[in-house]
Amino acid sequence: MCPTSVDGIVQTGIFFLRNGGKVATGKDTGRFGAAAAQLGSLTDKISSTTSIFGDVAKSATSVMDKGILAAAEKIGKTDAVKGLAESAGTNSIFGAVAQKAVNPLLIGAAGIRILKDDDQYAALIEEGSAMGLMFGAEKVMKTAKNNFLSLTTSADDVLKDTIEHSDGIKKFLAQAAEKFKGLSKNGQTAAKIGLGLLFVAGSVGAYSVGKTVGKKLSGRDE
Secondary structure (H helix, E strand, O other): OOOOOHHHHHHHHHHHHHHHHHHHOOOOHHHHHHHHHHHHHHHHHHOOOOOHHHHHHHHHHHHHHHHHHHHHHHOOOHHHHHOHHHHHOOOOHHHHHHHHHHHHHHHHHHHHHHHHOOOHHHHHHHHHHHHHHHHHHHHHHHHHHHHHHHHOOOOHHHHHHHHHHOOHHHHHHHHHHHHHHOOOHHHHHHHHHHHHHHHHHHHHHHHHHHHHHHHHHHOOOO
């Protein structure tokens, strides 16, 4: 089972609550599929934790995996499906499927918003700008976060060498990793929670900025 960092649980949980809330209040029912996929991904992440919630989540994903494998066997795709969790870095096949489904379902939700809009051409420009900037920002943040977390597992001498012989973002991440390693266990947990919150804020902020730019391009800025 792949260990899950607390930052992943935090950001997936917040995204699920945010999208689920919009579905529940009727503000954006098209996000139902994305919210469901995020719940599946969150369940997968929690399954690796040592708690009663982890045990329940592990049981749930195990049942779902059996169902997915049974379906895959009927169409002769068992071997391909078995490798999904490993390639996606998740704890279960169900988690891998859910994780891969989130972004396509978010795009589908954007498509529904466009179709519901009175001016579909303007909505297409606005949603394209918003989603494009959001996905772009998330890709940059995910790469930076993964590089940072990888550096936190490096030996002290490797970190010092990286700091001395690097510049720009790589040097910054190495310096941050060095400070992270000096924190207590609780401090490191708090820092990882902060990373999750920062990722969510960056994603939401990028979508908002992209939507604003899109409205200016479409001529519907207020």
